[in-house]
Amino acid sequence: MSPIWLLKTEPDAFSIDDLRDSKNATSGWDGVRNYQARNRLRDEMKAGDTVLIYHSSCAVPAIVGEAVVTSDPYPDPTQFDPASDGYDARSRQDHPRWYQADVQYVCHYPHPLTLKQIQHHPEFADMELVVRPRLSVQKVSERQLQLIRQMCQLVSATA
Template sequence: MTTRYWLMKSEPDECSIDDALAAPQATVPWTGVRNYQARNFMRDAMQVGDGVLFYHSSCPQPGIAGIAQVASGTRPDPTQFDAKSPYFDAASKPDAPRWLLLDVQALRKTRLIGLPELRAAPELADMILLKRGNRLSITPVSAEHWHFITRQLLDG
């Protein structure tokens, strides 16, 4: 089994790296994914133990805020069936759920690595996060990009 790497975006007012670290076993269900490509990454490609760059988005200072790992396989996201949830999907049915979640376990908080710092590194020039028009909440990260970020930017 090959370890893969991912960048997963979360709005910190919904679930920050601090929230994830404070959760039981530092593990949170990754709810609210409502993009088919991101859902398919979870369903078809993500495996328990894969590395995750925990990214804070839609906030004053977006950026990588922690390191995590995939902690479970997928299961139906219950928020799709909850009419009070902002992630409610009336077209999704319990016997044929449209949306999935998996659990993410936070491993550690890092210093914030913002977009300007990521863009300034030539080694990351082709990182999906930095491409124009990319708005996916989950994107694959190459092993080279993962190692550069975790070894050079965080530990270097």
């Protein structure tokens, strides 16, 4: 089983709608500037991995849909661009510090699964989103993924 990831994004900067509307519904997941998140992305993420898209720093933080990783990790070009918010003067072309991978939109969840719902469900007590909420690249277990999908279907069927 390949890893399952939760990628956090601020919808005012880049939302699941932006991903869906990108060329070929695909975008480089750039701007990761935390070493643990970078290490996971660089060392463990692979093409074909499932991704949950999580909107953070917004009125209702929630898992809003799914994507799939479509490339193996590669150096994040924003680290070399002085005009970019992701610029890092310490990065060198021959020794990049930051990586990204391409992700492709799969679907919106009909009803997003909110952080409050996740925090109050006992099956998610060990989920990184609950115990390590600030990390932008998180692992999700197969059990958690199946429960998230099930809860979204149940919520959308009764909404």
